[in-house]
Amino acid sequence: MRRSRDRVVDKKRRSGNKNRSRTGEPVAPQARRDTSTRPESPTTRSLSAEVKKLLQGIGTPRPQPFQPDPFQLEALAALEFEDVLVTAPTGSGKTWIAREEIRRLLNAGRRAWYTTPLKALTNSKHQEFSEEFGADRVGILTGDRKDNTSAQIIVGTTEIYRNQLFDSLRGGTDIDADLVVLDEAHYLGDEDRGHVWEEAIILTPPRIRLLLLSATIGNAEEFANWISEVRGVRCGVITRPGSRPVPLRAAMLLPDKRLLPLVNDHGRLNPEIATMIERSRDEQRRPARGHRRRF
């Protein structure tokens, strides 16, 4: 998702519109390379082979045209015949899946509900979809905002969606949607509000397709099995393999500004750090000799 947003910003820059993004919010001119403000760069210092390896490849990749990840396409394909739970870390492109599925539905003249846990997120999704699909096709429903509520896409908080489910049950009416996206579905584990997500999942009529977007969780299969049982519709799990879109390396900074890899290639603690901890523990155990003299 970020890639495509950057693309848009780039396009705007080329077209000379420097001060307004497509969201209507001001956009800064693209910063110059970060390194320009750095007095020292690692290459000017003598670094150990260990640290060189740790920092290897640091920097900006060459721009590449956007291409969907296989897991994104897989999720879209699965949505054709079942509910889908997507688990992947933030920023790995979960929203792209929702957006493409919504696009597909809109083209078929169908309708979607998109729920988020936060008002701020609801507002930004509303803006994003308005720009993508046209403002007249997107409505918003939060605790204090109601706009265009009969639009093809409704963006709103999960509480409001759940309340609509209650109303439709009590009034014997139908929820007017073909797809419901539950963004940040791991909010189900939130102590205060989590029950609302469960109610939403249990009460959504089985004819409506569910797409759940969640952070990585330890029991995705179990969660999906429960959804299948409760709704009587199979719920598949799509997980981003390798889990992270950008690889992560762990380091530790010491008071003398030395940088050390935190772990070795197998994820074990760097022995040098282990020795340091050992020494610091001995230090604490020994009666502090210096102390008495000071007083």
Add this chain to the structure above:
Amino acid sequence: MKLHMPEMPPAILLGALGSYNLLPAIVFMPTRRRCDQAASETALMRRDLSDQRREARRDFMRSWVELHPEIRGHRHWDTIIRGGVASHHAGHIPAWKMVIENLMSAGLLDAIFATATVAAGVDFPARTVVLTVADARTANGWRQLTASELQQMTGRAGRRGRDNVGFVVAAPGLHQDPVRIAELLKARPDPLLSQFRATYTTLLNLLDAFGNFAQVREIAERSFAHREAALQIIRLEKAQAESAQAIERKLKEAGCDLSLATVTGFERLVSARSRLYEAKPQTRAEALHRWLDEVVQPGRVVGIGRSGKRLVLVTEKRDGNLRGIREDERIGSFALERIGRVYSPIYRQRDELIEEAFADIRARGRELVIPEPRLSASQAEEQNAVALIDAQLDELLPPTLSDEEKSRYTEALWSTLIDAEDLERASRRIESLRAEVWQPFEQRARVLAAFGYLDFEAEKVTERGRWLANLHVDRPLLVGEALERGLFNALQFDRIVGVVAALTADEERDYGQLELDDALVTALAQFEDVGFKVSSEEWKLGIEPAPELNFSAAAAAAAWATGMEWVKLVRETGAEEGDLYRMLSRTGEALLQISNLRQTHPDAARIAAVGADAVLREPVR
């Protein structure tokens, strides 16, 4: 295993990271205050040398002021422009946070000092994520970070399309714990755990939709929380079936023609006998309760109330609560204590036979009623109880048996005792598992019934309950009772704002020491009085007490509603902008909810609408 290292001043930390080309970074700090301090300190110590970037930031922020005037003159304005760093946490208003996020995305900041709340929700990444401690601060002190929290944090490291690699760096600090961080990085993400619970709103809506408790219960039993229990019930049922098979096999081997019901009946009598040895009732009430507990069984007809006129065929019995079918064929629940009469026949619970059962009782009830024990009788009975049970044990066996057969049958029954115990234990466990999900709903149903929002016997939501179901606020019952008692009808709009803010705000948070006017104090006192009535009823039925009203929120919200300027409100309350914003925004939403009740509470609805308007003005919206 903490590694105690001196805390590195933030400016030096950023210098070090910069020297490895590890900027921009998000530096996670344990408290909001530490974030603010780190940002200001960095701005003083370390100037961003690039004039161009400084200018770019200034231009950028000025252009934002046009859209969001409330950020003009923000106390961190200079920090950002001079130092190229910012703090980001829940103490800031959304517009300000959005400025920071966009500055970061535009590459105009070197670092953001943030609390862990940034890790959730909004999406703004950096090349590097810095951890200064391996702990998280909560309302109740410190605790270790969880794997999921760390993953949310490290999820910000490495910008897709802009970084080849992302980094997580453990920075020096007094409470740094590299071992723990290394472990958490390897750990599986935490499982998602259900937080399903009973609420008044859910109960009212579902009961109104389905018109009976059974279906509401069925929904509750479909929760993720109950899934474990449901799986356990399946396992228990399997164990039950195995015990039953074992019993049948043993009986068959012994050549005894006895039903499973006889075997479980035998087990009950035997265990009743051993219980009798252990305890004896002390008071009349206790004796009566024990007697009822013994004689009231599924299949028996009982009379409800002292006169015992309303007949119910008992279908289920658990923990002193009963369910049964009434003469009008409706299903209802009631407590054991409410039973006035018990009739001896045990009827089969088949739909087509129920009518006959009631007709039977109506025809010859007088002779079928089981006499209630007198205390003296019950004491005498205690003495004879063992003998009585022994007699009953004898009666279990068919009277036609020869002596030889009798002893063979008795021996067979004793041999099945262990299996029968297993069977009964499994039944009781299944009952209690099923009760676990439902009990909180039943408790709430009783509270709502006590205040007239639903009819417990009829399993119906009343007229009153119908509008309460639509009222989506925190603590709906309290607000509903305040509305019913007309507390809001004569209030000025700023006072209704104050009262609603007092109940919506976080209990613990301090929104400053603004003065409360007398009328607001009176209104709050009346409201508290209603709150006490509600809480007492809840407490009686075993529901935890609700949080207390927040008077400082009432004062701040009332001041805001009567036109105090935002900057002044922030200054005079000493509260953080973000906290004020959230409190007022939620207050406004609750007022909008009340303003929807035009049909049933026109006066309160009108005042609430005015209040909502007064609260939901820039920057609160």
